[in-house]
Amino acid sequence: MRIPSYQLIENEIKEKIKKSELKHGTKIPSENDLKETYGVSRMTVRQALNNLVNDGYLYRHKGKGTFVNHTKMEKRIQGLLSFTEEMQLMNRMVTNKIASFQVMKATEEVAAKLFLGSGEEVYRIERIRSADGVPVLYETLYLPKRIFKDLTESIVKNSLYNYIEKELKLSINFSIQSIEAVNANQTVSNYLGIALDYAVLHITLNTFLDNGHPFEYVSSYYRADQYRFIQHAFR
Amino acid sequence: MRIPSYQLIENEIKEKIKKSELKHGTKIPSENDLKETYGVSRMTVRQALNNLVNDGYLYRHKGKGTFVNHTKMEKRIQGLLSFTEEMQLMNRMVTNKIASFQVMKATEEVAAKLFLGSGEEVYRIERIRSADGVPVLYETLYLPKRIFKDLTESIVKNSLYNYIEKELKLSINFSIQSIEAVNANQTVSNYLGIALDYAVLHITLNTFLDNGHPFEYVSSYYRADQYRFIQHAFR
DNA sequence: TAGTGGTCTAGACCACGGA
DNA sequence: CCGTGGTCTAGACCACTAG
Numbered sequence: 001m002r003i004p005s006y007q008l009i010e011n012e013i014k015e016k017i018k019k020s021e022l023k024h025g026t027k028i029p030s031e032n033d034l035k036e037t038y039g040v041s042r043m044t045v046r047q048a049l050n051n052l053v054n055d056g057y058l059y060r061h062k063g064k065g066t067f068v069n070h071t072k073m074e075k076r077i078q079g080l081l082s083f084t085e086e087m088q089l090m091n092r093m094v095t096n097k098i099a100s101f102q103v104m105k106a107t108e109e110v111a112a113k114l115f116l117g118s119g120e121e122v123y124r125i126e127r128i129r130s131a132d133g134v135p136v137l138y139e140t141l142y143l144p145k146r147i148f149k150d151l152t153e154s155i156v157k158n159s160l161y162n163y164i165e166k167e168l169k170l171s172i173n174f175s176i177q178s179i180e181a182v183n184a185n186q187t188v189s190n191y192l193g194i195a196l197d198y199a200v201l202h203i204t205l206n207t208f209l210d211n212g213h214p215f216e217y218v219s220s221y222y223r224a225d226q227y228r229f230i231q232h233a234f235r
Numbered sequence: 236m237r238i239p240s241y242q243l244i245e246n247e248i249k250e251k252i253k254k255s256e257l258k259h260g261t262k263i264p265s266e267n268d269l270k271e272t273y274g275v276s277r278m279t280v281r282q283a284l285n286n287l288v289n290d291g292y293l294y295r296h297k298g299k300g301t302f303v304n305h306t307k308m309e310k311r312i313q314g315l316l317s318f319t320e321e322m323q324l325m326n327r328m329v330t331n332k333i334a335s336f337q338v339m340k341a342t343e344e345v346a347a348k349l350f351l352g353s354g355e356e357v358y359r360i361e362r363i364r365s366a367d368g369v370p371v372l373y374e375t376l377y378l379p380k381r382i383f384k385d386l387t388e389s390i391v392k393n394s395l396y397n398y399i400e401k402e403l404k405l406s407i408n409f410s411i412q413s414i415e416a417v418n419a420n421q422t423v424s425n426y427l428g429i430a431l432d433y434a435v436l437h438i439t440l441n442t443f444l445d446n447g448h449p450f451e452y453v454s455s456y457y458r459a460d461q462y463r464f465i466q467h468a469f470r
Numbered sequence: 471t472a473g474t475g476g477t478c479t480a481g482a483c484c485a486c487g488g489a
Numbered sequence: 490c491c492g493t494g495g496t497c498t499a500g501a502c503c504a505c506t507a508g
Contacts (some may be wrong), residue, residue, distance in 0.1 A: 002503095004478090005477085005478080006477075007280070025477085030493060030494080031493080031494065032492085032493085040478075040479085041480060042479090042480085042481095042482090043478070043479070043480090044477080046494090046495090047477080047478090049494095051283075060493095061293055061487085061488035061493085062485070062486050062493070062494050063487035063488080063490090063492080063494065064492095064493065098364040117475045121489060166478080178463050178464070180436065180462070181364065181434040181459040182416075182434050183434045184458060197432060197434075198417050198418065199416040199435070200434070201414070201415065222416075224415055224416040224417060225472080228413050229413070229414040229415065232351040237484095239495080239496060240496085240497080241496080241501090265473075265475080266474080275497075275498085276499060276500090277499085277500095278497070278498070278499090279496080279497060279499095281476090284475095295474095295475060295476090296475080296505090296506080297475050297476085297505050297506080298474050298504075298506035298507075299473095299505085300473090300474060300506095301474090471492075471507100472508090473501090473505105473508105474505080474507100475505085476503075476504075476505095477503075478501080479499100481497105481499100482497105482498075483496085483497085483498105484494105484495075484496075484497100485493100485494090485496100486493080487491100487494105487503090488490100488492090488493100489491090
């Protein structure tokens with residue numbers, strides 16, 4: 001298992017940025033200096049720097065030098081993160097409560113969202129997820145039995161994305177989300193402990209694997225005072 | 236004005252993909268073939284291909300070859316669209332009503348969002364935007380006077396993005412949006428013609444130019460029954 | 471085994487920025 | 490002017506994939 005030298009250089013610079021040894025606007029050593037420091041050719045140094053520029057860690061000015069960028073934290077957030085991961089980023093403790101867990105035949109709507117044949121079975125799971133003990137969202141998950149053969153409550157109580165990636169060795173690709181505002185109905189108001197008619201975010205989510213198959217359909221309700229949705233969009 | 240050879244190679248391949256001469260999954264010639272075709276070194280070919288891979292046009296498989304990617308269309312759709320453009324996509328007629336139009340000194344919040352010095356002037360504009368005659372959103376725009384020297388009501392009544400790109404010749408890069416659900420207050424309820432406390436989407440938007448400067452800060456309220464927000468996210 | 475992309479070298483000339 | 494990054498060469502060896 002050899003690690004290529006350009007990756008070693010990349011990682012070392014990345015670490016320094018993360019540890020704030022290199023701060024926004026700082027000039028890093030020139031390509032010729034780095035070439036000497038690491039005992040590699042200039043092209044290898046450039047490969048490392050190119051990757052860091054593409055990832056937004058650095059930017060270059062012809063004739064001047066290479067500098068540390070400041071926007072990295074923001075860029076990370078635009079990716080697809082699970083609720084657990086999102087809350088970890090904010091240093092908040094996640095707890096999950098399973099309100100129901102059953103296997104049923106997919107309804108027409110769910111079958112359509114999950115690309116299932118009629119009569120195929122799905123798990124239907126209701127969860128209430130809290131951050132630092134405060135209920136933030138109530139969601140209903142639909143997962144194809146075909147993909148999740150031996151799902152248990154304890155798996156769902158922890159991070160589903162972690163289970164999919166680490167245990168099932170499946171590769172999550174992208175999701176389509178629809179976001180709207182609705183007034184809380186009786187169920188939502190009960191589960192989240194908020195007043196009836198209080199505004200909540202209703203997000204439905206269809207998530208797909210690398211092979212193009214959808215593996216989850218989720219309908220979730222977020223407490224407006226606890227959650228906001230940040231996104232980057234490029235023109 | 237010399238164009239580097241790697242860019243020529245890049246552009247030629249990009250064109251072929253756009254004209255569908257190269258379709259999804261097609262294997263493109265090997266790096267050694269391209270090297271011969273264009274009479275350059277292999278590193279130069281790789282520079283061209285690296286850029287196309289980073290832009291999502293191609294993907295590589297070690298030992299197999301380089302292939303044309305298919306996700307370009309999807310990537311387009313997730314991009315940043317103005318309200319006018321979005322509504323046009325859905326074949327809905329947009330009308331804008333200007334509720335107020337003034338120049339004022341930026342408040343602290345607005346100055347921070349627009350990277351302005353204290354005391355700098357901004358336009359503050361309130362618009363109600365309708366699709367097919369139905370009010371969909373009420374928004375307050377803040378635009379730096381420094382960038383929009385001669386803004387008029389009639390420009391704002393049409394598409395601002397169009398004016399920025401076609402008239403001012405500025406290049407819009409990306410936006411950061413924050414989306415939350417709130418209950419309509421008196422103002423919102425009046426302008427959108429909905430009941431008080433009805434759930435609405437509150438979206439604030441900070442949009443940036445290619446040079447990194449923010450050019451608008453917008454706070455908008457969308458009618459929940461008329462608008463939903465769709466987005467793709469990649470893992 | 472042959473062909474592919476992944477990594478790497480030791481040079482070179484250029485254009486730009488600042489002193 | 491010198492130092493910077495931008496482009497480019499003509500090789501090399503490696504790891505992976507397929508027949």
